[in-house]
Amino acid sequence: MTKPPTVPASAGVENPATGTHVTSAFAIAEADPDRPAIVDSRGRTSTYSNLVSAAHRFANGLQDLGVGRGDAIVILAPNCLEFVELYFAALEIGVYVAPANWHLTGPEVAYILDNSEAKAFFAAERFAGVADAARRESGIASERCFAIGDVAGFRPLGELSAGHNGDELPRERTLGGPMLYTSGTTGKPKGVRRPLTGASPDQVSVPNYFFFAGFGIAEPDNVHLCGSPMYHTAVLNFVVISLQLGQLVVLMDKWSAEEMLRLIDAHRVTHSHMVPTQFARLLELEESVRASYDVSSLRNVIHGAAPCPLHVKRAMLEWWGPVITEYYAGTEGGGCTITGAEWLRKPGSVGRPWSTTTLQILDDDGAPVPTGEIGNVYMQMHGSSFSYHKAPEKTAGSYVGSMFTMGDLGYVDSDGYLFLCDRKNDMIISGGVNIYPAEIESELTALPQVRDAAVFGIPHPDWGEEVKAVVEPANTLDASDPDAVAALEEAILGSLAARVAKFKLPRSIDFVDALPRQDNGKLVKRVLKDPYWS
Structure with a gap:
């Protein structure tokens, strides 16, 4: 492992708790240029000097295009x-970055280009067809489109940094x-846009430092494994x-269980999301496969x-030990955390609020509900605000005073631990009774x-809704039989009848071959529900 960088006292920002200085990638590139920064799925290694030099070149190229503070790129x-x-590069010059989900269609990516008012569009060769369709539909000029590889109608990426x-x-x-852009499981994705702070790109914000310090992974000798697409909020933030x-950040392109274990072993990975x-x-891996890799560095x-099924969480804690931490948060901000040891005392909880978060459970009229009663989960991240870009009605509908909701239902116990019940939109009301599919x-x-399951409500002439399940069987099923x-x-x-009322x-x-899940694990239930309600 490369030694931690020696950073000049002028670099970074002061940690008020310790008086030490928190560094940044730009400062590290100067202080320890050969320090490894990234290993990607193709085995390419980039040092901090390589990373920052490329960022400088691309940032200058963006400014040559007239892209600057407050503008957006897509x-x-x-993961590359x-x-x-x-x-x-965007981080250095006050530009917003909107990563597009690469499962989207051309028109859906065009929506993000239009909604974000993107001043430049970058696309990889793997998604050339979608990228070209999005470029054509959005009308973004070809001279503002750059390809990682070869994409019709796009300029080679090298032209951006030329000169x-x-x-x-x-x-x-x-x-x-x-x-x-939020996942859009209930409609078009919403762009979450925070005001720019005007801070220097040479400084790491104290909240970001303390966010990692809270997980015990703030020191430079840690190694992060990124196994999910970086268009997801938390995934990008962790990188x-x-x-x-x-x-050091190790990037996976396409996740697989055994490959993750191999990379943890090979790079002595300390943390992952x-x-x-x-x-x-x-x-699901054979015990012999699991035992052949060393994960003690985690x-x-x-x-x-x-949501993580209780039996899955328990099994992972038995295998990896109390190194597994759960959190509840959203792109909008604020959250709760629970350690593995706490979870064993409070199984099913997503934890207590961060020190920077206020948590409340409110009824549909915006009034607080008593401890232990189910209501709408609202949070406020101190000193921060957000808005859904060009969607004032969606922004207003998410707030009660300074508290916002992501549409989840839950309750807080007498010790202040939050337990989630379900998405409000997913709750089934059958014969006047609330039923929570997640349970x-x-x-x-x-x-x-x-192997996997989805539960939702479908129309019933007397009860309003009845409970429907869609299951991915653990073993092959001949659907024609x-x-x-x-x-x-x-x-x-028969088995379930002994477990639920x-x-x-x-x-x-x-029964289906596979459920429609996004890369962040979220189930897109509308794909399953809509045929019953159309």
Whole structure:
């Protein structure tokens, strides 16, 4: 492992708790230029000097295009060196970066280009068809489109940096940031845009330092493994903060369970950001495969974004030990955290609020509900605000005073721990009774016949809604054999009847090869529900 950089006292910002200075990627490039920064999935290694030099060149090229403070760029690319270099270029000159989900269609990417008012568009060759369609539909000029590889109608990326060297600082330097688009599981994605701070790009913000310090991973000898696409908020944040603190970042392009174990072993990875689906796939590996890799270097594996079934969480804690930390947060800001040891005392909780977050459970009229009662989860991140870009009605609808909601239902116990019940939009009301699908899904996935499950309400003439389940079987099922399908449905419902109350029991089950999940583990239920409600 490369030794931590020696950073001049003038670099970074002072940590008020210790009086020490917090560094940044730009300062590290000067103090320890050969320090490894990134290893990508192709085995390419970039030092901090390489990273910052590329950022300088791209930042100057963007300014030549007239892109500056408050403008936005869109990146449609896998996890790769160029993505990170472009992000740091934007970070250096006050530009917003909107990473596009590469599962989107051309018109959907065009929506992000239009909505963000992008001044430049960057796309990887792998997504050439989508990128070209998005360029044509949005009308963005070809001279503002750059390709990582070869994309029709796009200029080679090298043309952006032509004529600039890596030592040339951009004319105007001020801190930019992400403009992440929410996953859009209930409609068009919303761009979350925070006011620019005017801070220097040479400084790491104290909140970012303390965010990692809270997980025990703030020191520069840590190694971060990025196994999910960087168009997700937390994934991108973990990569960027790791680099700002002088850590090595290992990028995975396409995640697989055994490859993750191999990389943890090979690079002595200390932390990663994961989703529950990835835990489930790791647990499916043969015991001999799991035992062949050394994961003792792990210090903290942080997970969130989607509910984690209790049996999966327990199994991971038994395997990896108490290094697994869960959080509840959103692109909009604020959150809660619970350590592995705490979770074993409070199974199912997502933790207590961060010191920078106020948490309240409110009813539909905006009034607080008593401890232990279910209501709408509202948070406020101190000293921060956000708005959904060009969507004032969506912004206003998310707030009660200074508190905002992401649409989740939950309750707080007497010790201040938050327990989530479900998304409000997903709650089933059957015969006037509230039913929370997440609870039933967790019980379904604990059954040996079930690999994954989705539960939702469908129309019922008397009750309003009835409970429906869609299941991905653990073993191959011949869907053309009605007897096999009926036998599996009967077996699952029979086992489930002993685990949930009768009114929660699905009235029928559909079987599919795979459920529509996003890369962050979130289930896109509207794909399953819409045919029943159309």
